[in-house]
Amino acid sequence: MPGHHHRSSGLKQTNKRNKRSKASKRSVTRAAGGKVEGRRAQFKQHLLAHNKADRRHIQQQKRDAKRQELIRRKRGLDGGPAPPRIVGIISLGESASIEEKLRSLIVDQADRVTRTFDGNSNSTITAKYDIHKKDGNLTILTNSSAFRSHYHSDNENDAAVMAALDLCRVCDMILFVVDGNEENQNGGFVGMSIGGDEGSLGTNKTNSATSNWDHMISERGDRILAAVKGQGLPRVATVLARTKNEEDPGDDHMTTQSAKSIRRANLKRRTDLKKYISRFATTEFGVDNDKTIEVNLVESLTDGVMEEDGGAAIDPEDHAKKTLAAALVRTLCTISASPSKWVSQVPRAYVLSDRHLYDPEKQELVLTGYVRGSVPFDSNAAIHVPNLGTFGCKSVSRAKLPHVHSKVETTEDVIEVNPMNREALDMFATPDALDGEQNLIGFDEQDEEEFDEGIEQAEEKGSGFARPAGWSDYQSAWLDAVDEDGINADFDHGELAKELNKKSSDSLPPNSMDLDDANRISAEERKALEEQRRKEQQEHQEFPDEVQVNEDEKARDRFARYRSLKSFRKSPWDPKENLPDSYAAIYHFSSFKATQQAVMSEMKDTAKAATLCNGSFWDGSNKTIDPSGDAVMDGSEKDDDDDVLKGCVPSGSYITLTLEGVKSEDYGTVAPSALLSAVTLLPHENKVSVLHMGLSHGHNCNVSPDKPVKSKDVLTFRCGWRTWKGRPIFSQNNLNCDKHKFERFLPQTGSFFAASVFGPVTYTPCPILVFRTLNGKRELVATGSVINADADRIVVKRIILTGYPVRVHKRFATVKYMFYNPEDVKWFKPAGLVTKHGLNGKIEDCVGEHGTMKCLFNAPIKQHDTVCLPLYKRVYPKFEGAQSVGEDEGTIRSMKARDCSMMVK
Numbered sequence: 001m002p003g004h005h006h007r008s009s010g011l012k013q014t015n016k017r018n019k020r021s022k023a024s025k026r027s028v029t030r031a032a033g034g035k036v037e038g039r040r041a042q043f044k045q046h047l048l049a050h051n052k053a054d055r056r057h058i059q060q061q062k063r064d065a066k067r068q069e070l071i072r073r074k075r076g077l078d079g080g081p082a083p084p085r086i087v088g089i090i091s092l093g094e095s096a097s098i099e100e101k102l103r104s105l106i107v108d109q110a111d112r113v114t115r116t117f118d119g120n121s122n123s124t125i126t127a128k129y130d131i132h133k134k135d136g137n138l139t140i141l142t143n144s145s146a147f148r149s150h151y152h153s154d155n156e157n158d159a160a161v162m163a164a165l166d167l168c169r170v171c172d173m174i175l176f177v178v179d180g181n182e183e184n185q186n187g188g189f190v191g192m193s194i195g196g197d198e199g200s201l202g203t204n205k206t207n208s209a210t211s212n213w214d215h216m217i218s219e220r221g222d223r224i225l226a227a228v229k230g231q232g233l234p235r236v237a238t239v240l241a242r243t244k245n246e247e248d249p250g251d252d253h254m255t256t257q258s259a260k261s262i263r264r265a266n267l268k269r270r271t272d273l274k275k276y277i278s279r280f281a282t283t284e285f286g287v288d289n290d291k292t293i294e295v296n297l298v299e300s301l302t303d304g305v306m307e308e309d310g311g312a313a314i315d316p317e318d319h320a321k322k323t324l325a326a327a328l329v330r331t332l333c334t335i336s337a338s339p340s341k342w343v344s345q346v347p348r349a350y351v352l353s354d355r356h357l358y359d360p361e362k363q364e365l366v367l368t369g370y371v372r373g374s375v376p377f378d379s380n381a382a383i384h385v386p387n388l389g390t391f392g393c394k395s396v397s398r399a400k401l402p403h404v405h406s407k408v409e410t411t412e413d414v415i416e417v418n419p420m421n422r423e424a425l426d427m428f429a430t431p432d433a434l435d436g437e438q439n440l441i442g443f444d445e446q447d448e449e450e451f452d453e454g455i456e457q458a459e460e461k462g463s464g465f466a467r468p469a470g471w472s473d474y475q476s477a478w479l480d481a482v483d484e485d486g487i488n489a490d491f492d493h494g495e496l497a498k499e500l501n502k503k504s505s506d507s508l509p510p511n512s513m514d515l516d517d518a519n520r521i522s523a524e525e526r527k528a529l530e531e532q533r534r535k536e537q538q539e540h541q542e543f544p545d546e547v548q549v550n551e552d553e554k555a556r557d558r559f560a561r562y563r564s565l566k567s568f569r570k571s572p573w574d575p576k577e578n579l580p581d582s583y584a585a586i587y588h589f590s591s592f593k594a595t596q597q598a599v600m601s602e603m604k605d606t607a608k609a610a611t612l613c614n615g616s617f618w619d620g621s622n623k624t625i626d627p628s629g630d631a632v633m634d635g636s637e638k639d640d641d642d643d644v645l646k647g648c649v650p651s652g653s654y655i656t657l658t659l660e661g662v663k664s665e666d667y668g669t670v671a672p673s674a675l676l677s678a679v680t681l682l683p684h685e686n687k688v689s690v691l692h693m694g695l696s697h698g699h700n701c702n703v704s705p706d707k708p709v710k711s712k713d714v715l716t717f718r719c720g721w722r723t724w725k726g727r728p729i730f731s732q733n734n735l736n737c738d739k740h741k742f743e744r745f746l747p748q749t750g751s752f753f754a755a756s757v758f759g760p761v762t763y764t765p766c767p768i769l770v771f772r773t774l775n776g777k778r779e780l781v782a783t784g785s786v787i788n789a790d791a792d793r794i795v796v797k798r799i800i801l802t803g804y805p806v807r808v809h810k811r812f813a814t815v816k817y818m819f820y821n822p823e824d825v826k827w828f829k830p831a832g833l834v835t836k837h838g839l840n841g842k843i844e845d846c847v848g849e850h851g852t853m854k855c856l857f858n859a860p861i862k863q864h865d866t867v868c869l870p871l872y873k874r875v876y877p878k879f880e881g882a883q884s885v886g887e888d889e890g891t892i893r894s895m896k897a898r899d900c901s902m903m904v905k
Helices: 025-032 039-048 052-075 097-108 130-135 156-170 206-216 219-231 259-285 316-334 445-460 474-481 495-501 523-542 592-612 640-644 822-827
Strands: 085-091 112-115 125-128 137-142 173-179 235-242 291-296 305-308 311-314 350-359 364-372 383-385 389-398 414-416 654-660 677-680 688-696 715-719 722-726 729-731 739-743 752-760 767-774 777-789 794-809 812-816 832-835 840-847 852-857 867-874
Touching (some): 097 173, 097 316, 259 291, 383 654, 592 777, 688 767, 752 777, 832 852
Parallel strands (some): 085 173, 235 291
Antiparallel strands (some): 350 364, 383 389, 389 414, 794 867, 812 852
């Protein structure tokens, strides 16, 4: 019927609604399509639970907290004035004299200049700018004068690179200076050619001219950039300096262009040069550090005022120079700057000395400077002085500020350090096996008992004769798997294994000589060694891990230390099995991650207690303020915070630090004009263990392809504040396996790998720079960061014995040229075989007397396939050696394998 509409009656069924407020977890996961909700989204959902006013209050509280934290850092923990901001100047051109010119320009603009301690040769220069109030304190350092004298034996470029690394560690801001008038080696100045050729800017060919500006960044500058970027940079600004006036056309200049066109070309050159420097800063340092500043370093011939007709006129050139200089100073004082992240985020306090004095009779070194860092300076911790060594603190006293003249006399606050409470300086463990001492960190007594019980059970299960080194329990069954009929009186019953298990430090393979040892041989022998290494690398790239057995040698003798694994990822390997003698002198961690978390949690509590303290660090009556600011708790109520801050000095204090035990021969390598820095080491950081690093060989590393880097070569490791030498082993970093494949040579450009070396324990994050000294030149080999310190990390070396099927019948094959005697076939009979086409097999029997064997595979084998027998052996890093290293080899003394002594600088 037209106009009729159906209407529901009261008898319609209505289903009960689901009581769940939202869908099930499974449906939510299915609807998300595999997308995992991030922490930021969860945080937003948490905020949505509040109303608009509450959310506004929460954000306001966070802003106030950040503002108070910034004010606290500027004032210092003890309530005094903030330490001066350290600004470093590094030249990227050929000449380093531009650094002193720029520092003179900045210092000339200051209202007060303080040369601490009457301008001593090793003092710093602090400039005060009253217009910027509390932010107007700057300490200006240059790369050519601050730490340069520590490397007086290196060549100029190497010394500049190492000094720049030291400078970037302590600075809050770095100025990279580019000379805009740098001379082109091809001739003339860029853009100043006359006649309208392709290199001239007057022809409007900007791309051609821009390509010619690459000479402004010299080879020395490229090496500095590669090194400091690998270590980590503080706040960066790029300075474009003009050191020469642009010549105006005059009557004495022969030119075919008009004066107007030459001025236009000069103006266009300056504009394009600014764009080039801006792109350079963005490319090298990122969008957060692309600040570019232009300055004029041309010496003025006038005083800036010219008298004409009884009136005063301002020189435009001099006025522009002062304007640019004032803009530079304003940027340095007001810009947000902080040290590198690995310096500011890790709770280590450090001191940059304004002056250092040495007493040879008492063997004491006195440093004076500001305490910097996010935590107080702990006088009981081990103090490391880069380029000198690690020492203990004798006393810490409050020093008088050199640039503050106060009528109120300050009290002599001195902290005398008790040697019993001080961190031990022993780097190596000397456990007494008779007393049950062990070099373990983080192990419980229950773990040690279980470990001892496992050793006793293994000894009870041991067989009656010796096994080859590196063999486990299940592999000892290989000896039983040999047919008893084939055993005669001449067969070895463990005598060979006993001889192989004897460790002899004097016996080395004939090809174990590295390039560092080659410094003591003739030039012809060195050239032959480099050619041999080049051939080995080419063979390794073409046939990786393949080893050939000669006809006159026995494979069972040569590879007695190797074992076969059914599965590289799943087969067990005991990390405590057959460790070398050097592992008895290093420290072993139960869990490095847990140890680091405990140390960082302790330092976090110390920083929190220092923040709540009312600045009374020096006396015993510490007063702590409640975070709300209402209640005040007197120091008479002793709690844990008093013990945490005992012996600590607040950050921002100006102190005099006395170190004892500094030998005269060590201090003799320090130049009087060089600056020194001192950093506190965290617990266990002065102990030696096996340090693992994640490295990469990038395009910025300058390693010659004709001289490859081999595992166990002597390399220099620059790890954060410390430097040492060692013989590392390279390996793959397998994330889903407890075993890591050994790499014979340093991997090619662009690949990531791991390096294991004996070194001091270092907590993450910490950058790593690896150098190699070759022909008197220091080369940057790889860059990366610390992974952990773990002596139980298993690095396995793989070798592959290859044979070729000479007769094939379905799944059976007769294989030759892998072994050359039947005893070797019987020895390796329990091992599994693989082929390059992906088949698995085993050795069935020996055929004949020349090493031919019959093999069975899991699928039909082809005639052109190759049969492989993989064998594995655990490898370990080595110490650098007993010979001492001179100053031209870096900042390391020696690392001896016999008595396990190491000097880390």
